[in-house]
Amino acid sequence: MNERTTLVTDLNVFANFRPTLPSTYTDSPFIFLGNIDPTLQRSVLTQVKAKPKAVGLDTMNYWIERTPAELKETLKHTQILMINDDETRQLTGEHNLTRAAKMIFKMGPKTLVIKRGEHGALMVHDRFLFSVPAFPLETVNDPTGAGDSFAGGFMGYLASQKNVTEQSLRRAMVYGSVLGSFCVEKFGVERLTRLTRSEISARARLFSRLTAFQL
């Protein structure tokens, strides 16, 4: 949790931070609310003019403990919640993740993405489950930013599609994992800044090979 602790320290320094969307962003159909104060997350959302096709949200123990009412209000406007195992349990008070997911569905999101770092990610949707492994890498240099890279790949893929369907959500999980796997190969954003489309496609095909079987 070191990275996240640092984040909160930064937020305290910037206590007067009031995010303002550039005007070209206010009609975005796909919104991802990064891990900040849920009141600020909602203030971003109110700046979006048209009803978004999908709103994703990341949060953490700090907000779950200190601003639970604000977080639950923001969750009402969220379709996709991306958190880890511990956060899922803390938010619901339920240890079992499939039961916890059902409680989260009542809070607003109908899609829960449980991020598990080196163990991949699990999507619990109210009509299906989907699991994707982490990509087995020879070298992991820096896990910082893997979760945000996952979210970026996930939301970016969804935004490239006309509609949010079961198939596009499954593929979004794969592209999220692809971006997360590139992120950790080098320090900071070093690997991501020189990443090409063809590298992304090639690794997505490797995920397919990694998980495919015929009964």
Place this chain on the structure above:
Amino acid sequence: MNERTTLVTDLNVFANFRPTLPSTYTDSPFIFLGNIDPTLQRSVLTQVKAKPKAVGLDTMNYWIERTPAELKETLKHTQILMINDDETRQLTGEHNLTRAAKMIFKMGPKTLVIKRGEHGALMVHDRFLFSVPAFPLETVNDPTGAGDSFAGGFMGYLASQKNVTEQSLRRAMVYGSVLGSFCVEKFGVERLTRLTRSEISARARLFSRLTAFQL
């Protein structure tokens, strides 16, 4: 490691244990050597008359530390090694699992199955990688025996096939996970003793749904 600690205590009590194969077992083409003293594992293997199609082996920290030479001798006669992350690292002295796998391939096995409990299992073969998640269950009553159930499902599936191929190894991973998932639903072998073929097939199809995506 509580279960495994208990096992070793039992083995010390039965220090004179000398496993003898019933005569009807000595022509088995598929052999699984459970987690016991590697010298005893090899003594089982020498009782098998024909050259087996595949030998699987489970081991643990106790044997890796105390009988490394004996273990390495037994590994020379093993095709499929089934251990966990820590055991893989301990056996090779290499933290990275894909690099560790390459070291294991030089010891004998050409297939490494890394068992990860609630995080599923990873197969590292010298020509491919295959990952299978654990089945997300509403209730886990007792994890005891999950690894052995996995091994049983895995080897049992292989034994049902004519040849060991990439596809049969992938499916063996799935059937191993299916059996492991049923094992943990109830205490001891309670669930396994009343398990039916159709329940096994149905859950294998659920694994397919859990992991399938189309790029």
